Amino acid sequence: MYERALAGREKALGPDHMHTLTTVNNLGGLYINLGWLQEAERMYEWALAGREKALGPDHMHTLTTVNNLGLLYSNLGRLQEAERMYQRVLAGREKALGPDHIHTLTTINDLGGLYRNLGQLQEAERMYERALAGYEKALGPDHMDTLTTVNNLEGLYRNLGWLQEAERMYEWALASREKALGSNHI
Incomplete structure (x- = not known):
């Protein structure tokens, strides 16, 4: 078509x-x-x-x-x-x-993923944290866009061996998704 x-x-x-x-x-x-x-x-x-x-x-x-x-x-x-x-x-x-618009934050999050793939882990962390702060402010801590960035940070922290930080992010994402989608959601 x-x-x-x-x-x-x-x-x-x-x-x-x-x-x-x-x-x-x-x-x-x-x-x-x-x-x-x-x-x-x-x-x-x-x-x-x-x-x-x-x-x-x-x-x-x-x-x-x-x-x-x-x-x-x-x-x-x-x-x-x-x-x-x-x-x-x-x-x-x-x-x-502006720096806090949702489209800007999405690009920042995408850059975080790119830097992670490039092995530039500190820059990836900086981008993910910036996106997370913006999403939390604009959309709240339980919005799916916020939780996607939380999940991205969890994976980065796990890769860096920062297991306590990774666990904190994982628990945040899990609790919020269960609240929004239910515990049986796939």
Whole structure:
């Protein structure tokens, strides 16, 4: 359906129209889900070039595509390129939305995971703790986004051998999830 929509939009509106570029970006996401990573990269690069030209490098739609490229590069093991993308998104979101906006915090959390994969564990901890503080303030200690970051910190602490800190994070996440979802939730 996306490919059909893309062909129609490209023909009717042109390859650089915002509706066409939105379809291109969405098609990139579908290709990732299908495991077609080269095709996804091609779509995201097309969407990024068009959005940068039409909207500028710091527009939220442009940064969404930059973030998508960061996720793709991370999946491809191109971690330095992923870091460059995430840093760009973080700078843009901090400037436009502020340091405590949910979208900014999500990028900070994603950077934490990237730094963990790069073996930069102190930087990962700094990102996760920053995201956690922001999520707690904005969403509360029991929100699923907060708990995802708690879980990320638990894994990092476990990897570092900081078992008491890991246990504290695990117990927090478990208690909150049982409260929200019930003890029998899968």
